[in-house]
Amino acid sequence: MMEMMIKKESEKQKSFSKKERVFASETSKHEGENILLKGFVQDVRNQSKVKFLILRDISGIVQTVALPQKEEAFTAVGKISKESVVEIIGTVKKEKQAPSGFEVAIESIKVLSEANRELPIQVVEKGKEEASLPLRLDYRWIDLRKPKNALIFKIWTTMEAAMREYWLSHGFIQIHTPKFVAGATESGAELFTLKYFDKTASLAQSPQFYKQMAMASGFERVFEIGPVFRANPSHTTRHDTEFTSVDIEVSFIESHEDVMKIEEEWLAHVLTRVKEKFGKEIKNAIGVEVTVPKLPFPRVTMKEAHEILKKEFGFKIKDSDLDPEGERLLCEYAGKKFGHEFVFVTEYPVSVRPFYHMRKEGEVEITKSFDLLWKGLEITTGAQREHRYEILKKQAQEKKVPIEGIKEYLEFFKYGCPPHGGYGLSPTRMLMILLGIKNVREATFLPRDTERLTP
Numbered sequence: 001m002m003e004m005m006i007k008k009e010s011e012k013q014k015s016f017s018k019k020e021r022v023f024a025s026e027t028s029k030h031e032g033e034n035i036l037l038k039g040f041v042q043d044v045r046n047q048s049k050v051k052f053l054i055l056r057d058i059s060g061i062v063q064t065v066a067l068p069q070k071e072e073a074f075t076a077v078g079k080i081s082k083e084s085v086v087e088i089i090g091t092v093k094k095e096k097q098a099p100s101g102f103e104v105a106i107e108s109i110k111v112l113s114e115a116n117r118e119l120p121i122q123v124v125e126k127g128k129e130e131a132s133l134p135l136r137l138d139y140r141w142i143d144l145r146k147p148k149n150a151l152i153f154k155i156w157t158t159m160e161a162a163m164r165e166y167w168l169s170h171g172f173i174q175i176h177t178p179k180f181v182a183g184a185t186e187s188g189a190e191l192f193t194l195k196y197f198d199k200t201a202s203l204a205q206s207p208q209f210y211k212q213m214a215m216a217s218g219f220e221r222v223f224e225i226g227p228v229f230r231a232n233p234s235h236t237t238r239h240d241t242e243f244t245s246v247d248i249e250v251s252f253i254e255s256h257e258d259v260m261k262i263e264e265e266w267l268a269h270v271l272t273r274v275k276e277k278f279g280k281e282i283k284n285a286i287g288v289e290v291t292v293p294k295l296p297f298p299r300v301t302m303k304e305a306h307e308i309l310k311k312e313f314g315f316k317i318k319d320s321d322l323d324p325e326g327e328r329l330l331c332e333y334a335g336k337k338f339g340h341e342f343v344f345v346t347e348y349p350v351s352v353r354p355f356y357h358m359r360k361e362g363e364v365e366i367t368k369s370f371d372l373l374w375k376g377l378e379i380t381t382g383a384q385r386e387h388r389y390e391i392l393k394k395q396a397q398e399k400k401v402p403i404e405g406i407k408e409y410l411e412f413f414k415y416g417c418p419p420h421g422g423y424g425l426s427p428t429r430m431l432m433i434l435l436g437i438k439n440v441r442e443a444t445f446l447p448r449d450t451e452r453l454t455p
Contacts, residue, residue: 023059035090052065053065379425381424
C-alpha cells in the first residue's frame with residue numbers, strides 16, 4: 001500500500017515538472033489547453049458543489065475552480081489557507097463571470113508552502129481600512145504582495161532602464177563610487193561615522209566628489225545609480241536615512257543651462273517609456289494619468305520666484321531658500337502660467353549652496369545652480385561646478401570648510417579639469433510624485449529612517 005502511495009506521489013511530481021509554467025496574465029492565450037500555474041492563494045470561496053481559488057502571481061490574478069469530480073483537488077482546495085504558495089494543473093475555459101473572462105478547471109493542486117491562517121496584515125482588504133504604515137513596514141514582505149505595491153517596483157525597473165537607455169545613447173560612462181569615505185561630501189552634520197580598522201570612516205552622503213574626479217579623469221560624461229546615506233533627523237514623508245540616488249556629471253559645458261537641457265530631455269524620455277509600458281495599468285490601478293512633459297521646461301530665477309510668490313500668493317520666502325510651501329505654490333503658478341508640471345528654479349544665492357557651486361559672472365552672491373520642482377516637490381539639485389583650483393579653494397575658505405578635510409578633493413583640480421556640472425535626483429521621490437504616493441517609504445523596498453533598521 002505504501003509503495004502505491006509513493007508511486008502515486010512520484011507520478012504527480014512528474015506531471016508538474018514536465019509542464020512549462022504559464023503566468024496568470026497569459027491564461028487567456030491558452031483556451032482549451034492543459035496548463036501549469038504557480039502563485040499565491042489570494043482567496044478561496046468554498047461552496048458545497050464548487051470551490052473557487054483566486055491565484056495571484058507577479059503578472060496578475062486568475063480564477064481557478066475545483067469540482068467534486070476531481071475529489072482530491074476539491075478536498076485540498078477546501079483546506080488551503082490564504083497566501084499559501086501552490087502549483088495548479090488545469091484546463092483553461094471561457095467564463096464570463098471570471099475576472100479575466102477565463103478560468104482554469106483544476107485537475108491537480110500541490111501546496112509548495114502553507115501560510116499560517118492568521119495573517120499579521122491583509123493582502124486584500126475587503127471593506128476594511130488598510131493597516132497602519134508602521135505595521136505594514138514591519139511585515140513589508142507581505143505588504144509588497146499587493147499588486148499595487150508590486151507595480152511601483154515594476155515601474156521603477158522600467159524607469160531605470162529608460163534612464164540608462166538615454167545615457168548610453170548619449171555617450172555616458174557608468175561609474176561605481178565608494179560608499180566608505182574619509183570625509184564629508186555635503187554637510188558634516190549629516191554624517192554617519194563608523195570604525196574602519198584603526199581609522200574613522202563615514203558613509204557617503206553623495207558621489208559628488210568622485211563624479212568630479214571622473215571629469216578630471218577625462219571621462220566627460222558619467223552616471224551612477226547607488227545608495228547614499230544621510231544622518232538626517234527629519235521625520236517627514238519625504239526624508240529617509242538611506243536612499244537610492246541617481247547622479248550625472250558632464251564636461252565642457254558653458255553653464256548650468258546645458259545641464260538642465262540634458263535633464264529635461266532625459267526625464268521626457270523616461271516618462272515616455274513609463275507611459276508606453278504602464279500608462280494604462282497606472283490609470284486603472286491608481287487613477288493617475290502619466291503626462292509626458294513638453295520641452296523646454298519653464299525656468300524662473302530665485303529672484304523671480306520671490307517676486308512671483310509675493311505678488312501671486314502673498315507668500316514671503318523665509319531665509320534665502322524655498323520651503324515646502326513655497327515649492328508647492330511655485331508649481332501651482334507654473335501649472336497656471338505655463339501649463340507645465342515641472343519648473344526649474346535657478347540662480348540660488350551662495351548662502352544656501354555648497355562651496356563647489358560656481359558663482360555667476362559679475363554677481364558673486366549668485367550661483368550657477370538650479371533645483372527642479374515637480375508637482376510641488378523638489379526632485380533635483382544641480383549646478384555648474386567650480387573647476388578652477390584657486391577659486392575653489394577660496395570659496396571653501398569663505399564657507400569656512402576646513403581645507404585639510406577636502407585636501408584630496410582639491411587635488412582633482414590642480415592638474416587640469418574641464419568646465420563641468422551635473423545633478424542628483426531621488427527616484428523614490430520621483431515615484432512618489434508620479435504615482436501620487438503620500439510617503440516616500442511606500443516607494444522604497446525596505447525603508448530606513450530614524451526609527452527603522454528592520455526588516
